[in-house]
Amino acid sequence: MTPPSSNRTASGTRRGLATEAVRAGHRQSVDDQHSEALVLTSSYLFDDSHDAAEKFAQRRPGNVYVRFTNPTVRAFEERVARLEGAESAVATASGMAAFLAVSLGLLRGGDHVLLAEGVFGTTTRLYAHYLDRFGVMTTVVPVTDPAAWARAMRAQTRMLVVESPTNPVMAVADIRYLAELAHAAGALLLVDNTLCTPVFQQPIVFGADLVLHSAGKYIDGQGRCGGGVVAGRAGLISELHGVLRTAGPSLSPFNAWIFLKSLETLPVRMRAHDANTAVVAAWLADQPDVRAVHYTGSADHPQRELVAAQQSGHGGVISFELYGGQQASWSFVDRLELVSNTTNIGDTKSMITHPASTTHGRLTPAQRDSAGVTDGLLRLSVGLEDVEDIVADLARAFAATRPAGARAR
Numbered sequence: 001m002t003p004p005s006s007n008r009t010a011s012g013t014r015r016g017l018a019t020e021a022v023r024a025g026h027r028q029s030v031d032d033q034h035s036e037a038l039v040l041t042s043s044y045l046f047d048d049s050h051d052a053a054e055k056f057a058q059r060r061p062g063n064v065y066v067r068f069t070n071p072t073v074r075a076f077e078e079r080v081a082r083l084e085g086a087e088s089a090v091a092t093a094s095g096m097a098a099f100l101a102v103s104l105g106l107l108r109g110g111d112h113v114l115l116a117e118g119v120f121g122t123t124t125r126l127y128a129h130y131l132d133r134f135g136v137m138t139t140v141v142p143v144t145d146p147a148a149w150a151r152a153m154r155a156q157t158r159m160l161v162v163e164s165p166t167n168p169v170m171a172v173a174d175i176r177y178l179a180e181l182a183h184a185a186g187a188l189l190l191v192d193n194t195l196c197t198p199v200f201q202q203p204i205v206f207g208a209d210l211v212l213h214s215a216g217k218y219i220d221g222q223g224r225c226g227g228g229v230v231a232g233r234a235g236l237i238s239e240l241h242g243v244l245r246t247a248g249p250s251l252s253p254f255n256a257w258i259f260l261k262s263l264e265t266l267p268v269r270m271r272a273h274d275a276n277t278a279v280v281a282a283w284l285a286d287q288p289d290v291r292a293v294h295y296t297g298s299a300d301h302p303q304r305e306l307v308a309a310q311q312s313g314h315g316g317v318i319s320f321e322l323y324g325g326q327q328a329s330w331s332f333v334d335r336l337e338l339v340s341n342t343t344n345i346g347d348t349k350s351m352i353t354h355p356a357s358t359t360h361g362r363l364t365p366a367q368r369d370s371a372g373v374t375d376g377l378l379r380l381s382v383g384l385e386d387v388e389d390i391v392a393d394l395a396r397a398f399a400a401t402r403p404a405g406a407r408a409r
């Protein structure tokens with residue numbers, strides 16, 4: 001179990017985010033290694049039978065078995081907790097396993113969940129399809145309409161689940177408002193912070209109870225491993241640890257080690273993604289083939305005041321809509337040479353996706369429509385290549401897609 005963390009050192013100095021990203025959770029081992037160790041072991045030796053009994057009963061802290069205790073995983077959990085300003089964190093096998101652990105740990109049949117419209121497609125499916133079978137009721141609410149959230153609350157509402165900004169259309173949830181709404185009804189607010197990361201947004205500061213990440217996105221940042229993590233108050237997180245111990249969707253120590261090393265460069269990488277993305281978004285907004293660009297950094301983002309209050313940056317995910325629907329989008333994607341056609345986000349490599357036929361393909365046309373996922377929409381995760389090369393690739397693909405005779409502005 002992760003001990004409560006604080007942003008203060010032994011001498012009481014407050015540390016900055018970049019320092020925590022590099023240092024938090026580090027434990028000195030008997031071998032004095034400076035870089036965090038990858039501890040690959042399924043079980044642990046006990047001092048004696050009494051020690052084993054005490055550790056099994058959780059009366060004494062210590063390692064028991066890899067499904068629920070591992071030093072490398074614990075170091076990763078502690079680092080994420082510090083970065084999010086949370087007391088504690090728990091790591092899981094994937095982002096969806098994190099949602100599953102939250103649901104098994106904190107919901108029961110008869111509970112009601114409010115889910116933001118336009119969240120990750122699989123998240124919607126988990127609640128609306130699977131949890132529904134166990135009597136957990138879900139209402140999908142437009143993320144940008146505060147009054148709709150207030151109206152959707154019921155006596156049984158136990159949790160509000162949002163992603164901010166939502167992907168792909170970059171709608172922003174008012175975290176402070178939703179936290180107050182939830183707390184007034186004795187419910188919890190969960191914010192999926194995968195896109196902004198704690199570098200650009202710390203939902204707990206605005207009152208969120210739980211912050212969730214798909215760790216394979218920006219936390220890994222190099223498209224290698226799957227994993228998830230949830231941060232929050234120690235009492236809530238220990239319920240989720242109980243789910244891991246009992247049901248087993250735990251994070252592999254190897255993946256935890258990758259993430260731990262990746263977190264050291266998270267602030268640097270996020271600022272570099274942010275800088276490249278600002279250039280790409282501004283360039284796209286100027287293209288005659290583009291009907292709209294969805295980017296929280298746009299001067300004309302419909303919620304720019306809320307964005308400024310909540311986010312200190314915009315990250316690397318944007319989307320844009322082409323005139324010409326699916327045919328134009330597919331033909332544009334198929335002509336890119338540098339940018340990869342793959343459905344992930346948060347890699348050093350730039351990646352493009354046509355959500356309507358992939359990530360959101362299992363939604364009904366009506367669900368896609370209300371989530372803003374049109375046939376002409378493309379999601380772009382801007383990587384860390386030279387930005388001139390990214391723009392040149394997009395320009396080349398636009399030129400190759402245009403009918404003969406048409407010219408770029």
Ligand SMILES: *Cc1c(COP(=O)(O)O)cnc(C)c1O
Nearest residue numbers: 094095096120192194214216227
């Ligand atoms: C990818 C993603 C998830 C799901 O995480 P997995 O690690 O793929 O299970 C959840 N939320 C967001 C915002 C994501 O991008």
